[in-house]
Amino acid sequence: MDRLKKRAEFLAVARGVRSPRHAFVLQAALAPDPAAAPRCGFTVTKKVGNAVVRNRIRRRLREAVRLQSDALGRAGCDHVLIGRREALSQPFATLAADLVSAFRQAHKRLPAPPSTVGASLRVDGPDPAAPRHPRGETPGRTR
């Protein structure tokens, strides 16, 4: 699963659906390109702990996503995992199970993407599609 890296992408996903668990909060939203591979980003804020703690949490989450990617992927979806303190102490198996359930829940809540792209995106504009407009329009705006 590819990584999200741009701040604008994170902001876009933050407007989507949320699915909280003990060790993390999952955010998900439709990507501008419905056929694109699923992508995922990680956020661990400074409140959680020092650099060592934050690194460890991100690495555990990343490893869990890697191992479960078959069960989690869905084309045209962007995800952000916000790490919490429990991600450090929770058993890895539990963490992985939570991850799967969170992804399923989030995907269920998202509108069906492909084929109907144009219509559905335009219709519920304010919801998950709206934040992606800026990105989608950036080429037109800046270039």
Next chain:
RNA sequence: CCAGUCGGCCGGGCGGCCGCUCCGGGUCUCGAAAGAGGCGCGGGGAGGAAAGUCCGGGCUCCACGGAAAGACGGUGCCGGAUAACGCCCGGCGAGGGCGACCUCAGGGACAGUGCCACAGAAAACAGACCGCCUCGGUCCGGACGGCGUUCGCGUCGUCCCGUCCGCAAGGGUGGAAGCGGUGGCCGCAAGGGCAUCGGUUCGAUCGAGGUCAGGGUGAAAAGGUGGGGUAAGAGCCCACCGCGGACCCGGCAACGGGGACGGCACGGCAAACCCCACCGGGAGCAAGACCGAAUAGGGGCGGCGCGGGCUCGAAAGAGUUCCGGUCUUUUCCGGACCAGUCGCCCGGGUUGGUUGCGCGAGGCGUCCAGCAAUGGGCGUCCCAGACGAAUGGCCGCCACGUGGGGGAAACCCCGCCAUACAGAACCCGGCUUACAGGCCGACUGGCCCU
């Protein structure tokens, strides 16, 4: 053995499966090439503090004719060492500890300014005040009335006067005790008591002088203690201690030792301003350099073309500079240019990419110089380079710690979600701070044994 001081070091090990990143070479695909991507192989991949960002340097850009002064900031015993430092090493001084050892921003207070609350007579230099001592002056009442009387006077009240305290209102006070002479009174006498004069001692007060011994205070008060001495006292004199100190000796120096002599004069604070000496140009790898698509817009050159009006002309078109804008500093005159399109070139800039960016004041070993910090020689090694940011996830065994159980012991079994502080971001030298547990060395004090 117990207690302690100092210095140095480690900060888990081995292995399996699945991943991440960098490098090398292999192979496959795409491509004319440059190159891009895929697959598998081999190798590298966090720290002693990577942290805090408190100092110092390298490196890069900017500024500057070379510097220096001023301002500002920093440092501050002496010497050494270093690229440099506020770090480090050695020494000195002061303080603490029985000791090993530890702590100290530790130059200048006769360049100047300032501060020293409260208390205290006084807070910085020399006195004032209280007190002590010597000398000198003054020490006194008057009028009226009441009462008592030994008829000398005593006492009380009012007024006046003197004097002291007090801003004033007002208050206090009008010497005491001996000695001698004279006068008069009482008494038979011894004697008593009164007035006055002289003089003595004490006291009060004023003035002049001596003095700093003393003055409950305070962090700090005139060198301390003892003796002599004096009117009272005082380094006034003496002894010891303390202080200053020409000069001599040792030391590169800080400083140390001795010390004629001075006779105590010189309080503390500069982490108060300040003075003196020395150091510092500014910014920081988001420094800086290079590449640079599409789109929009800018500038330059060249080609073609020229908005409205007017004149000529049948028209095509030609002419005119009348009208618009820009420039020529402004106004007038004059002049030049512009309007649209095509091509080429240039620079700026958004997003992005590459670089800086890993051979270094480098690590390890060894030898030499030096007490040491450190320096030098030789050999050997190449050892992280990410950028929403790699070094991870899940296990097994072992080591160590700790708790429980078994055992005579060696040891065995089980448990601890036991194993700290903490993650490179241009690099290096320090400092500071955090840290489970452990190892090594040197030394000190005490007890015991030989």
Next chain:
RNA sequence: UGGGGCGUCGCCAAGUGGUAAGGCAGGGGAUUUUGAUUCCCCCAUCCGCAGGUUCGAAUCCUGCCGCCCCAU
């Protein structure tokens, strides 16, 4: 990466070398039939922490800790 500021009672805060104002809150009391108002009294000595200078430190110096802000 560079720069600046703050930390004093539960809250807001004054004090910048001489022993910590004030307000709100809280507690006790008085006034009142009761309540409100009003009045009186009480409430920090660990001034973020640790050292140092000084006779004396919230204040001056050094080192830490925490928080906030600014520039890029």
